[in-house]
Amino acid sequence: ETGVTQSPTHLIKTRGQQVTLRCSSQSGHNTVSWYQQALGQGPQFIFQYYREEENGRGNFPPRFSGLQFPNYSSELNVNALELDDSALYLCASSSYNSPLHFGNGTRLTVT
């Protein structure tokens, strides 16, 4: 059974740039969600994708967007990066009524 994998592991971007983070879901899981974890805080829900559509969104602006592909993998895109976007971005996959399984995360630094 393949777990949740995320890429890249680390990334450094400049304020105003755009970034794309990638996630492959665990085998058999059809739902992907993304979380942002600032230093010293718990993860915060960004959004969730099911059947290639966003079906839940936390308190994040529209410059945070995503995609889910037919193989259930997913991308998180962030436009017009701000310094406060520096965080660990976690992807999690699940199927109906199952616990979330998280990837190792992508650590984004915005300078």
Added chain:
Amino acid sequence: GIQVEQSPPDLILQEGANSTLRCNFSDSVNNLQWFHQNPWGQLINLFYIPSGTKQNGRLSATTVATERYSLLYISSSQTTDSGVYFCAVPDVNQAGTALIFGKGTTLSVSS
């Protein structure tokens, strides 16, 4: 929305000691998860425990849903238990798998 509070915020133990971590939540929930985040950022699902008690090796968890709290017990702690422990409950204002996390308990176990 629902509030999740964890205590204590920090815990320092000698190897071999036992500990209890607490998670209080402000409203009824239909499930609760405990996670361990290791120093490399990986979030590992420990327990999916809407009610009752579960045990997994040296770890056990109890959720008393009617009183809105959950406890995580770590017995005979080891240095590898170090990291941050989070509890999380479903966000009922969101579809599917959105979780609300507490701020975590940081555990440091020394040899």
